Amino acid sequence: MVADRAGTSIATVSLVVNGKDRGRVSAPIAERVRAAVDELGYVVDHAASSLARGSGDLVVLIAPDLSNPFFAEVIRGVRDTVGDRFQLVLSVTERGQQPATADVRRFERLRPAGILVDAPASGEDLVASVPVVQLDAPGGPDAVNYDLSPGVQELVAHLAGLGHRRIGYLDGTSRAATFAVRRELLHDAARAADVAVSPVDARADLTVDAAAQVAAATLDAWLEDGVTAVVAAADTLAYGVLRAAAANGVAIPGQLAVAGFDDLPSSSVTAPALTSVALPGADLGRAAALRLLATLDGTAAEVPALPTRLVARASTTG
Amino acid sequence: MVADRAGTSIATVSLVVNGKDRGRVSAPIAERVRAAVDELGYVVDHAASSLARGSGDLVVLIAPDLSNPFFAEVIRGVRDTVGDRFQLVLSVTERGQQPATADVRRFERLRPAGILVDAPASGEDLVASVPVVQLDAPGGPDAVNYDLSPGVQELVAHLAGLGHRRIGYLDGTSRAATFAVRRELLHDAARAADVAVSPVDARADLTVDAAAQVAAATLDAWLEDGVTAVVAAADTLAYGVLRAAAANGVAIPGQLAVAGFDDLPSSSVTAPALTSVALPGADLGRAAALRLLATLDGTAAEVPALPTRLVARASTTG
């Protein structure tokens, strides 16, 4: 340890550097240490510090593949909340994969203070030797979730109000539990509103390209089945429907109304602008981070589910 | 170390776990160790391992705020290349900030094998005790860059060919060097093609919302100045122009043609679809990761600049 060139012991330096010098180290000595630290550009070694301490100042956030811009919002919320107290590091899964137990295990090695897992594969048992908080993981323990019901009900009421009696559903291939919930809630709401959901099965990876391909292959089936509106499980999927419809001369919303989930920033500039159930990503990130911090402080805070609502735009209203 | 319940020494376990047992540990013993490891769910402690070894198996990628979906592509390229050999961890800056020296310093503590820095603030001296490769950092040492010239020239030729004689430019507020280069190249290409660039100054943060606001406030000035086409420094900025134009009844491309940089996936579904200089993000990530791996292997590979090209769509062609 170079900084004992301040003429003091290693232990004293450690105390000062970690701000534990209150009433343990005299002011002039602490000052000398700080000066030496500055001069030498010293920075405490994370590995050694974690080892000695038992755990470090890292918070890791494991998120699905970022091709869905929704996660950028979530990350921003986490980052703003975790702040300076911890160092946030991110990990993303491979394209189309959801975070799973193996990912948590791999990051446990880093001895983080805690782990955040966004949209994990359902049915995984995400326990670790450090606190874990899940995001958007309906049914999971220690999860912070959206309350999707109001948004979905608004959406169905909106479509029913516009006269749609039969809707198609473009699902994601994702194994995240939230997608199962979206589908179910939509079916429930439709039943209650006396709207039929077409049995035509369509599902795609969460990218515009993949969705456009699936939508192109499914458009005819939907129309033949009498579908007048398609709900996609995510905005990126809905973009694919928009693209496929444009390519095939299907008028939106004239022949087919389209809606999604997420309300991404770009959903206001699509052709036409997209109706979507807004899922405030940054809020989710903030809430989860807050919950993790509370757990670390020993003040386990229950976090209520986050509200969702419908944002109606031209892709349904014309 | 629990796993010496295999009836062997700690050292032997370490050798086996790290795959260094070839010709050092007998097969039956190695097998016994592996069995014990499996049973106990043992996983080597990263902090201790890094400490003893001097450096770990982490590769860190420091990227700007992810609200620009472009970076998701870059990350994917890096992830696919860095692969299993290293563990990729990401760090993102605060909204609107570029990676800087302080970020590199902070991650040095983790003793990564190497650090990748995407679109750093220009003028930063990003040296570290571990290899650093920069991405999209014109002028930086050890940088992997785009060759923007061909794309920009195609863009200007495209606009000139459509009869535009005076274009506006919506710049980003980002301090990343790539934005300075985009602006300069556009001016150069315009001069060569006898196209004027309007002196009307407009710059916005790289989000659709911010850009829409700036564009709304600038539209009149552009039109009064005789501008018939606007080039935005990034697609997200161009989306803002599209939104502002739609809100103000400015026809695109009739009254104003619009183009961007990046060619994001959603640029094919905007209203109208956006003309853009395509910057293949995943390729950039792959090239930079390859270069870092080569450096780590001692085989410093020079990586040529990545090609760019124009993708013309309805926002200019009508």
Place this chain on the structure above:
DNA sequence: CTGAAAGCGCTTACAG
């Protein structure tokens, strides 16, 4: 082929 031992750079009781 295997094990005992030193050492990686810190932190934290503990003695002084």
Place this chain on the structure above:
DNA sequence: CTGAAAGCGCTTACAG
């Protein structure tokens, strides 16, 4: 108020 010492869990010469 300060310092000497043990120990965090590994890896790697080194001796056997």
